[in-house]
Amino acid sequence: MRESAAERHDRLLGLVRERGSARVSDLASQLGVSPVTVRRDVEELAGRGLLDRVHGSVSWPQNAAPAAAGPGGTGTGLVLGMLAPSSTYYFAEVIRGAHEAAARAGARLILRISDYRPQEDHARTEGLLSAGAEGLLVAPGWQHPGDPAAFGGWIASLPVPTVLLERRPTAGSPLDRLDRVCSDHAHGVLLAVRHLVDLGHGAPLLMARADSPTAVAVRSGYEEALAVLGLRAPQDVIDSVPAELAPDAFEQAVQALREAVHSGVATAALIHNDVDAIQVVQRLAELGVRVPEDLALIAYDDEVAALADTPLTAVAPPKREVGRHATELLVERLGQGADMPRRHLTLLPQLRVRDSCGERPSRRR
Structure with missing residues (x-):
């Protein structure tokens, strides 16, 4: 190996x-x-x-x-x-x-x-x-x-x-x-969801990985945040994968997010992590979905979120x-x-x- x-x-x-x-x-x-x-x-x-x-x-x-x-x-x-x-x-x-x-x-x-x-x-x-x-x-x-x-x-x-x-x-x-x-991380997710709701959006979609303790905590924190704010998820969590490791699965996830935006299911999303978020934003632009005009977006981790073409609002754990x-x-x-x-x-x-x-x-x- x-x-x-x-x-x-x-x-x-x-x-x-x-x-x-x-x-x-x-x-x-x-x-x-x-x-x-x-x-x-x-x-x-x-x-x-x-x-x-x-x-x-x-x-x-x-x-x-x-x-x-x-x-x-x-x-x-x-x-x-x-x-x-x-x-x-x-x-x-x-x-x-x-x-x-x-x-x-x-x-x-x-x-x-x-x-x-x-x-x-x-x-x-x-x-x-x-x-x-x-x-x-x-x-x-x-x-x-x-x-x-x-x-x-x-x-x-x-x-x-x-x-x-x-x-x-x-x-x-x-x-x-x-x-x-x-x-x-539950507190971090709550900050993100509350910010989007305060801006006038309904419950945001979650697009997240499932391959680390942070990813698992973000997913459970999303459920807790919706319960605290009295909201219901607009649809199931969209499973995210690294684009370079599984390009077909990544494309499927982006298409699911695009469809949710076009159908009016959601106007906002939280994406874990911010490397994935940057790639998602790039692909959405190619598909005609603009951030933030069509979709308000928050990334999770804040490692490179500020470097996106449109700097991404992000949850920053105190690493x-x-x-x-x-x-x-x-x-x-x-x-x-x-x-x-x-x-x-x-x-x-x-x-x-x-x-x-x-x-x-x-x-x-």
């Missing part, structure tokens, strides 16, 4: 962490890829604050404390391990927030990426422990409802303090007793703050131990209003 970019980033970070610094040409040889690929990877990782880059070489960030005494380590600072399902898109900001908080605490953060393969989470976490991690930030690579039961049992028995990131286990389960920091608060909680847990009460910290998303919702329908030309 071809190695993903996330896996290559993971190996690159591991090599630099172990050596302290390395030349780009040496990394290319070690990773078995071209120097151009390594330079591109280094640029991305340096941009996220995970590496320092100087004159053809890279080094572990200078503002991170030296590793604690452990395998190969001689320093005295804390070593924190982080398991994330991806180092790009949503989790790039979570990682950045964790890295910044670790540096402020005089700790070193080491990273492993599962690339949304939950069956590999346990082994990658064991790698973090072998590297000297004294506490863990864990965002399992769950994608489907059955994944926590199938691939999550080991987390509750980890030998070091652990904080879950952006994951809500089943109430009353062993994982529910762990510290965790999450975005309140960076999730990483920061989780790291601060872990450092505090390591300092105080088991006597500190467990915490479930929930952070509220924001609605960033741009151009894609337009004016009230009655005021449009």
Whole structure:
């Protein structure tokens, strides 16, 4: 199986962490890829604050404390391990927030990426422990409802303090007793639906993925938001898929949204996520549906929504703050131990209003 970019980033970070610094040409040889690929990877990782880059070489960030005494380590600072399902898109900001908080605490953060393969989470976490991690930030690579039961049992028995990131286990389960920091996606969806209703629209359609915990939370939050506002869904949720992975299914979803607009079923929509939303808007324009003139639209995630031709209003989960608060909680847990009460910290998303919702329908030309 071809190695993903996330896996290559993971190996690159591991090599630099172990050596302290390395030349780009040496990394290319070690990773078995071209120097151009390594330079591109280094640029991305340096941009996220995970590496320092100087004159053809890279080094572990200078503002991170030296590793604690452990395998190969001689320093005295804390070593924190982080398991994330991806180092790009949503989790790039979570990682950045964790890295910044670790540096402020005089700790070193080491990273492993599962690339949304939950069956590999346990082994990658064991790698973090072998590297000297004294506490863990864990965002399992769950994608489907059955994944926590199938691939999550080991987390509750980890030998070091652990904080879950952006994951809500089943109430009353062993994982529910762990510290965790999450975005309140139900609140974010409510902000979006209420904004569209306040503009004079009826209940918006939801077009959403179903391949991540965020997607599942957006779907359940949509039902809750409609109930809170006394609304009924205009039709069933339109299942969304990445256009590059399933172009036929993506086209089918866009056609369903187009038909809902043309038939008057809905004048507004919420789309998860904003990469999909941008592609949907582009395809709708080709089909004669204009945003916001014919359809008011809000995207969910706010990673690239502002870069659309018509900047998209978007729900922005507090991704960076999730990483920061989780790291601060872990450092505090390591300092105080088991006597500190467990915490479930929930952070509220924001609605960033741009151009894609337009004016009230009655005021449009």
